[in-house]
Amino acid sequence: MAEAIIMPKTGMAMEEGVIIEWFKSVGDKIEKGDILAEIETDKSTMELEADEEGTLLSLVYEAGTTVAVTLPIAWIGEEGEEIPQAAAPAAKATGEVADSEVKIETQEVIPAVISSDLRSTPAAKRVAAERNISLESVKPSGQFGEIRERDVLALPSVTATPLAARIAAEQGTDLSTINGSGHNGKIFSGDLPQKTMTPMTTVAEDTRVPLTKIQQITGKRLLESTQQIPSVTSNMKADVTELLNLRKQINSSIETKITINDFVLMAVARALKDVPRMNSTLDGDALIYKGSINLGMAVATPKGLIVPVIPQADMMSLTNLSNKAKALAVAGREGRLQPDDLYGATFSISNIGMFGVSSFSPIINPPEAGILGVCAIEATPKFVAGELVERQIMGLSLTYDHRVVDGAESSVFLKTIRDYLEAPLTLLV
Amino acid sequence: MRTITYAQAINEAMSEEMRKDENIVFMGEDIGVYGGAFGVSRGMFEEFGDDRVKDTPISELVITGCAAGAAMTGLRPIVEIMFSDFITLAMEQLANQAAKNRFQFGGQAAVPMVLRTPGGSGTGAAEQHSQSLEAWVCHVPGLKVVIPSTPYDAKGLLKASMLDNNPVVFIEQKLLYRSKGEVPEVEDDYIIPLGKADIKREGKDVTIVTYGRMVQRSLEVAEKFASEGVDIEVIDVRTLVPLDKECLIESAKKTGKVLVVHEACQTGGYGGELASTIVDSDAFFYLDAPVKRLGGLDVPIPYNPNLEALVVPTEEKITAAVRELL
Structure with a gap:
């Protein structure tokens, strides 16, 4: 007969577990002790071992599903054997059906006698101790309401996985002294004393690596930023179809390759000129409007995140801007940046669109008033003049210091950037 | 194996040992000519004579005292108390003398005697002839107490009691006297050691x-x-x-x-x-x-x-x- 593999209950408080990964597929031959799946509980992850040998007949739930404890999650039996009707998933996750199953299970273990007047015969106590069974879980049948030996024997005895049993035998551990963490106290190898435990798999040891100086400083500044600045992040989408076409034209005619990021730098520099409050710094109860627009450009390097600066970006042509940005990025990755290259930014840009990020909340680099997060460009259906067409849409995430600009002004700034990007020729005039 | 009664088994145990050891004497009320109140000693008076099978006056104290004294001076007496209820009258000699003499004399005296007596109810003999008083004698250090339940045990245990060098209270069951059970042939002598359940x-x-x-x-x-x-x-x-x-x-x-x-x-x-x-x-x-x-x-x-x-x-x-x- 097909045997159910249940979601193990590894602790009193555990109500559900997540199937992280199935290591076996339907039709696989299963030996006792084979690792079937990795299960995540609220506390940890564990490997689910097979108690039975046979053929894996069915996986009731896919990996990633949350399942109430003690529900069947897979079936093992003879090849071609029918699985009981109940094997079909009652609910994809822990639904009402799953809850009622749990309640039934709970009812069975409710102690019939409160521990304070728990009476049991010496024999019952002895057998319970031998089998590592708590008397509170035993239902008494004696004439005085006492727990008899037979009541203890009626409970399933302590069981262990084949692996746990083998390790226990090898290290001479008495299994009856072990508190099993599994269903009905089943003992897993992980329940055995650590000292002589044979590792089930080779687990890499933790490694401590000191932070680089850059990482330490960056971390400190980011923490200060999030703690001290009342920041807000707004998201907007820009249709960059035209921009991409323009870039294609430019790149096909000149040697220098203009990047999308170069267009963004240009658009931001222009927008900062249009909305100068975004290019200011809060100084006590006054604002300092910066005389020049210096764009910080976040660059990931092996030593940490650095933000080299393109000074007076608003004065530069697209080609100059592109060359400068490229040079700074290369110098940054190669660790050749000079201190001056990292000083004086009035606004920063962080571009992680190449990773496919659609929106995020960049952290302001103090004392700047804001930072623009540049997100991925995605081909998206869009109505243009009443027709549904494919357009290239870029995500923009602006984090701003609400003390410096309010929602309206920051939105005007963001919209200005978008407008430049959607009408890229305006950037070139 | 032959089948004999509980009473016969006791008779055989006594007679066989008396044939082997002439120091064994037997005394009690109506045990001689009459053959015992329950007929246990039938034929023994005829076989061993009135020197060794003695009818006594109706005095349990005297019979028991005589037996204890005779035991210390070399005989191995068997006493029959007609009903165990009468052990009350023998108790002074049994509990205060026979049981204590070995200790009293620092081991230099032994009291190898057996006090046989039927106990138990069921014969319509009422309150003074039906009691089970084994607890009284069990409480006296120096006495051994035996109660057989079958003819086989009765014979084997009585022989062990007669061979023991301490006073043994051998309580028979009057309702079992007529019960039958398998017992080996006379030639196949056997003893059941005391202290074995x-x-x-x-x-x-x-x-x-x-x-x-x-x-x-x-x-x-x-x-x-x-x-x-x-x-x-x-x-x-x-x-x-x-x-x-x-x-x-x-x-x-x-x-x-x-x-x-x-x-x-x-x-x-x-x-x-x-x-x-x-x-x-x-x-x-x-x-x-x-x-x-x-x-x-x-x-x-x-x-x-x-x-x-x-x-x-x-x-x-x-x-x-x-x-x-x-």
């Missing part, structure tokens, strides 16, 4: 610890339970002093449930000793129910035969007690 029926579910007339009754109850699938072990203690504690403890560990049965009044009865022997051992940890005692009611044995039958453990009472343990 006998498992009369092996079982694994419940232990009944008993002796005397209640052994047979317990066996009958056990057979009835067997048809229900309840396997009862019946232990015949046989020798109350010295007691085969190990046998009781091992059985209690095996079954976890113990019923002690005796005909004597429950209060102050030897059943208390049997029960506490088990509880006071590692068998305690195997007990799956309180050790249960079933003794006679704490009343004098009634003359009315219906009432007499009811005051001692009946099959129904034993059955009910077993059910309480299950």
Whole structure:
């Protein structure tokens, strides 16, 4: 007969577990002790071992599903054997059906006698101790309401996985002294004393690596930023179809390759000129409007995140801007940046669109008033003049210091950037 | 194997040993010419003569005192007290002299005597002729106490008692005198050593610890339970002093449930000793129910035969007690 593999209950408080990964597929031959799946509980992850040998007949739930404890999650039996009707998933996750199953299970273990007047015969106590069974879980049948030996024997005895049993035998551990963490106290190898435990798999040891100086400083500044600045992040989408076409034209005619990021730098520099409050710094109860627009450009390097600066970006042509940005990025990755290259930014840009990020909340680099997060460009259906067409849409995430600009002004700034990007020729005039 | 009565088995034990050892003498009321109140000594007066089989005056004190003195001076007397109830009259000589002399004289004196006496109810002999007073003598250090339940045990145990160099109180069961059982041929001499209990029926579910007339009754109850699938072990203690504690403890560990049965009044009865022997051992940890005692009611044995039958453990009472343990 097909045997159910249940979601193990590894602790009193555990109500559900997540199937992280199935290591076996339907039709696989299963030996006792084979690792079937990795299960995540609220506390940890564990490997689910097979108690039975046979053929894996069915996986009731896919990996990633949350399942109430003690529900069947897979079936093992003879090849071609029918699985009981109940094997079909009652609910994809822990639904009402799953809850009622749990309640039934709970009812069975409710102690019939409160521990304070728990009476049991010496024999019952002895057998319970031998089998590592708590008397509170035993239902008494004696004439005085006492727990008899037979009541203890009626409970399933302590069981262990084949692996746990083998390790226990090898290290001479008495299994009856072990508190099993599994269903009905089943003992897993992980329940055995650590000292002589044979590792089930080779687990890499933790490694401590000191932070680089850059990482330490960056971390400190980011923490200060999030703690001290009342920041807000707004998201907007820009249709960059035209921009991409323009870039294609430019790149096909000149040697220098203009990047999308170069267009963004240009658009931001222009927008900062249009909305100068975004290019200011809060100084006590006054604002300092910066005389020049210096764009910080976040660059990931092996030593940490650095933000080299393109000074007076608003004065530069697209080609100059592109060359400068490229040079700074290369110098940054190669660790050749000079201190001056990292000083004086009035606004920063962080571009992680190449990773496919659609929106995020960049952290302001103090004392700047804001930072623009540049997100991925995605081909998206869009109505243009009443027709549904494919357009290239870029995500923009602006984090701003609400003390410096309010929602309206920051939105005007963001919209200005978008407008430049959607009408890229305006950037070139 | 031949079948003889309990009374015959006792007669054979005495006669065979008296033929071997002329120092053995036998005295009591009406044991000679009359052959004993229950006919146990029939033929012995004729065989051994009035020098060795002596009819005595009606004085249990005198008979017992004579026996104790004779035992210390080299004879091996057997005394018969017609009813164990009359042991009251012999008690001074039995408890204060016979039991103590060996100790009193620093081991230089021995009192090799056997006091035979029938106990138990069931004959309509009423309150002064029906008691089971084994607890009285068990409480006296220096006395050994034997109660056989079958002809085979009676013969083997009486021979061991006669060969023992200490006073032995050998309590026969008057209701068993006519009961029959297999006993080896006369040529096949045997002795059952004192201090060895006998498992009369092996079982694994419940232990009944008993002796005397209640052994047979317990066996009958056990057979009835067997048809229900309840396997009862019946232990015949046989020798109350010295007691085969190990046998009781091992059985209690095996079954976890113990019923002690005796005909004597429950209060102050030897059943208390049997029960506490088990509880006071590692068998305690195997007990799956309180050790249960079933003794006679704490009343004098009634003359009315219906009432007499009811005051001692009946099959129904034993059955009910077993059910309480299950």
